[in-house]
Amino acid sequence: MSHRRSSIAAGIFALAVLGGAGAGAAAAEQAATGAAPETAGATPGGGIEAKAQVCFTCHGPKGASTNEKYPVIGGQQQYYLYLQLKDFKAGRRENAEMQPIMAALATEDLMPLAEYFSQQRWPSLSVRVDPAKVQAGEASANAGECSQCHLGGYNGASSVPRLAGQHLAYLQKTMLDFKSKARNNQPAMSALMAVFSDEDIAGLAQYLASLTVQEQPGAVEIQ
Numbered sequence: 001m002s003h004r005r006s007s008i009a010a011g012i013f014a015l016a017v018l019g020g021a022g023a024g025a026a027a028a029e030q031a032a033t034g035a036a037p038e039t040a041g042a043t044p045g046g047g048i049e050a051k052a053q054v055c056f057t058c059h060g061p062k063g064a065s066t067n068e069k070y071p072v073i074g075g076q077q078q079y080y081l082y083l084q085l086k087d088f089k090a091g092r093r094e095n096a097e098m099q100p101i102m103a104a105l106a107t108e109d110l111m112p113l114a115e116y117f118s119q120q121r122w123p124s125l126s127v128r129v130d131p132a133k134v135q136a137g138e139a140s141a142n143a144g145e146c147s148q149c150h151l152g153g154y155n156g157a158s159s160v161p162r163l164a165g166q167h168l169a170y171l172q173k174t175m176l177d178f179k180s181k182a183r184n185n186q187p188a189m190s191a192l193m194a195v196f197s198d199e200d201i202a203g204l205a206q207y208l209a210s211l212t213v214q215e216q217p218g219a220v221e222i223q
Ligand code: HEC
Pocket: 008, 051, 052, 054, 055, 056, 057, 058, 059, 069, 070, 071, 072, 073, 081, 084, 085, 094, 095, 097, 098, 101, 113, 161, 173, 174, 183
């Protein structure tokens, strides 16, 4: 535990060093990577992959989280990711683990990070679900017309997140957070969740987590 905590602290420190001097440093870094042929193996985008490393500590390599406490972010919709990062940074979405990380990043880093993670492959997670609950969840999803915004296959688009194949425990927690307004950055989702019982929400999480992952057109060619 203390090792884990100190490696996260080290990551935050590294972010502060990478991003600390703000746009000037980022531009210099970008210029340096662009100009030096010996860094050809490095990722374009001003070292955004280096900054993404600290995210891997919790969200898994390239955002392909295998720990159900941490949402998958690799392959999530870019604009949705960007809005969440902005909301954590501004304190509109509260989380004790995310907020210190965001405080160490410059605003200019948020879109490149969102772009980087959106281009990764969504992992195939094996999830154990209860068929009866999945069925109840599907009925709730149809009644709530969730696919009107989250779209067919629950892949989302732009600022609407993909839900298909997200971690069950995370989905359930975040829907309960919308309902209680512990997550208060989207009034429409809070209003919608208020009409569902906690049991309905458990079913919705089971249904959404059980959905087969569909490749996003934009993500297919990324290795
Ligand atoms: C110390 C662990 C930790 C680290 C490091 C971390 N995160 Fe998170 N992140 C979390 C937790 C926990 C949540 C879920 C918060 C909640 O339940 O509301 C989260 C949520 C998110 C979300 C919202 C996902 C969604 O589906 O709504 C995004 C986006 C995100 N993190 C991006 C990042 C990025 C980018 C980095 C690196 C710059 C990062 N995180 C580093 C713990 C972490």
